[in-house]
Amino acid sequence: MSDAGSQSPLISLSDIRRIYGQGATEVRALDGIDLDINEGEFVAIMGPSGSGKSTALNVIGCLDSPTSGHYLFSGTEVANLTRDQRALLRRHYLGFVFQGYNLLSRTSALHNVELPLIYKGMRSAERKREALLALSMVGLEHRAKHDPSELSGGQQQRVAIARALAGNPRVMLADEPTGNLDTKRSVEIMEVLQRLNKEAGLTIVMVTHEADMAAFADRLIWMVDGKIERDEPTRKAA
């Protein structure tokens, strides 16, 4: 990962398309996206259901390959990376919170949060400490030993957030991270993210349906039908 200087954006999408199916059943989930995100930004993505928000986040997270277009991460064309290099990029730079959590079943919350640290090669004791720290950031340290099936939807969501935070990523990609939380919890999580953004310079791209949560971000992107309709600073940042 070459660092191309502070003036070039960390994430740069140009004319990205993601097309599912062919002919009559063709779905243009992303239909020509141009988007630059700088290091240290806190970006919220909003839009109607099916507008392509998750797809965009998956492409940024190197989980999905765009049908066409260019995606530069820190100046490097992601399409030119091998699968293993993309895995390393995810491992060392990205933290992902899925819309459907995607926790390992029959595996304790603690072990779920430890998982990215295992692949980072962290030793067991340190790993456990880091994982517990991440769990306490989302207020779940007392549920460390519980399996996902023993946790509420909101608690599972917080484990997923803790897992993304534990790896100490440069970029956090969160797909509706507060979709299952009450307002009080949501605000707590947002404050954690905001603090990491301000104090540690964590870059955050967050999909949300709630304007209240988007308000924690500095920049709001509005998507419709696979296209970016508006891209503006939030009221708070303005």
Place this chain on the structure above:
Amino acid sequence: MLLETLRLALQAIFRNALRSFLTVLGIVIGVGAVIAMVTVGQGSADQVTADVEKLGANTLMVLPGEDPMGGGPPGTAVPMFSLRDNDAVDEQISSVAVSAPISQIRSRVVFGNENRQTDVVGTDNRYFEAAQWEFALGRPFAAAEIQSGRAVCVIGETVRDTLFSTRDPLGETIRIKALSCEVIGLLKSKGASTFGSDQDDFVIMPLRTFQRRIAGNTDVSVLYVSVRDGVSTDRATEEIEALMRQRRRISADEEDDFDVIDMKQLATMLSGITDILTGLLAAVAMVSLLVGGIGIMNIMLVSVTERTREIGIRLAIGAQASQVLLQFLVEAIVLSLVGGLIGVVFGLGLGFAGARALSVPFTPDITIILVAFAFSAAVGVIFGYFPARRAARLDPIEALRHE
């Protein structure tokens, strides 16, 4: 990292305890069944081979045959042999080492309060030579005892055990029908024959004694012939047939009214049967191996959906495909090893018990153990690994979406 992979694999194994258990069970059944069956089959074959050797591969039995016309009531017209027939075979045919005359009935023998239903055999010392009996106690018959038909007898180990238990049988008198008979010898035990019959269950007395005091005739019902070493039993058979035809005045256009049975043919037939049996067992074993393999395969394939999502998650949080695959491979190997080892122990135990129950030797075969083990392990590894490899080649998001 290898240690970490092993830990990940073990965690996954315990996380999916039921699936792991079923996989191991499939391997245990496959490996265990094969080893048990082939071990027992092999033991039986070995037993037959040993028995055939004991039987004497160069032994012929000459028996009076059926009525050649097949018309009259059974037993009519076909004369028995005589002692002179036996002596002619013994002395005039050079390919015969020794021929013993045998007459026998089944009768109760009594000593004190003990009695036993057994074979009572009339013969002479040539029988001990032809059938290779050795004496544990006492002596064979003296010439005078044979000549005059004295009431003396030699007993087998089973008869000794029943009638005398711990007592010394020599010099004691046993009663057979109306005959009181002094025990002068005890034969060394030969144990059970191929057919499971007890070879030590008999009482032997001089032929003349038997004929006069038990049977009441001068018949000899069987000639027990031992062929000279280095001579083919076929040649001896031909010579005996020619001599007996002449002695029994059978004209050239008539069939033999006696049979010469080659024990070697019997032995060949017997090992043929055990070969078929062993083959059958092996086939059944292969089927169980296959069934075990299909079981493993099913479990592995059924879990692909869940495991594909797991692979997606691991890839998404930064695992490389090779790391995930190594984990799955280690998982499959650990399960196969555990199942294989338990299966080997289980199969050997079952084989041991089976060999005991059938009283055949327990001879485990390392080749079969390795083949069974390798096959199950291969099934476990292939069906654990290849679905995983397919999943690990997907984009993480596709693996995650897998339904």
